Amino acid sequence: MRLVIAECQVDYVGRLTAHLPRARRLLLIKSDGSVSVHADDRAYKPLNWMSPPCWLVETEPENPDSPQLWIVTNKAGEELQITIFGVEHDSSHELGLDPGLIKDGVEAHLQELLAEHVETLGSGYSLVRREYMTAIGPVDLLCRDADGVSVAVEIKRRGEIDGVEQLTRYLELMNRDPLLAPVQGVFAAQQIKPQAKTLAKDRGIRCVTLDYDKLRGTESTEFKLF
Template sequence: MRVVIASCSVDYSGRLDAHLSRATRLIMVKADGSVLVHSDGGSYKPLNWMSPPARLAELEPDDDDREAGVVARWEVRAAKTEDRLVIRIFDVVSDSSVELGVDPGLTKDGVEAHLQELLAEQIEVLGSGYRLVRREHPTPIGPVDILARDAEGAAVAVEVKRVGGIDGVEQLTRYLDMLDRDPLLSPVQGVFAAQQIKPQARVLAQDRGIRCVVLDYDALRGMDDPSSRLF
């Protein structure tokens, strides 16, 4: 990972246009190709970012930028769309890189881990004819919760959450991109499964062609029979 603190301005163009005026910010360049721009507020959320797969090019500033005091121009281009992130750097406070290695992944709480186990055992909850390939299927950026095949034999990657938010959809999107590079699996469908899925996460998932499935924990545990409910 490369971490840069610099005075910079940021312009994003593509599905939407956005501009950040010059200020001192934190720029993170991750090994998966993502680039994130943070301020000293707003909790964990970046001000702007480019999701992988993407390509970063460090360019010399043009005459207009040089006159404005720009010392470096970064262009980050998405691999599959026309989206582009341009970061103009005026002054670098610090610039460091470190190899983080392979992350072991998040240790999930009991409910989330149990949901994954139960869904793997009852994979046809996702659809008739589904069959389990394996749990914790490895990718270069960490394991996807479940890899399955649907009734037609197509590969399906499933990410399981207790409460499904935007971060979970982004995580599954990264896994799908990695899995799609395997000719034995491609094209890989995505399923985002959770006890509760937040509205924004559902919209983002649907926009990316990812199917959302709400899981009934009690029914999976055999403690509730949905067919016997009055409502």
């Protein structure tokens, strides 16, 4: 992982355009190729980013007094253009293999139940395997739909934007495998936030809300009017 603290301007050019004016920011370049731009707030969420597969080119200015330009390009031809006016810190760190997120009891049980009742995702669905391993971690379920198309399923107790981003990274890797591609995505959770649904729709990922009690074969304890 490379950490760069720099005074920079950022312009995103693609399906839409976005501009971050000149300011001091943290640039995070990960080993998977992703590049994200962070301010000193907003918790984990970057101001702008480019998900892999993407490529970073650092151009050298013709004039020593001119700013340096970094261009991050993805396979769709979109660009994250980072104009570097000055670098205060630039370091690289080897973090090693991450063991991944250990799910809590509810998420682990949801995965087990959904694997047993995979038809919850749709008629004709079949399970290929649980915890299908990719280069960046395991996908909760690998399934096939009624037409035999591969489907990667990410399961959460609460569905938020970071879960959609996680599934997006899995799909980008899996779709490079000719034995699996094309791979569709399903984001399944007990509750899914509206922002996560919007992002999932934009990424072509289907959202499924899971009824934990129904999967367990028990009646819900919630009060109902009818």
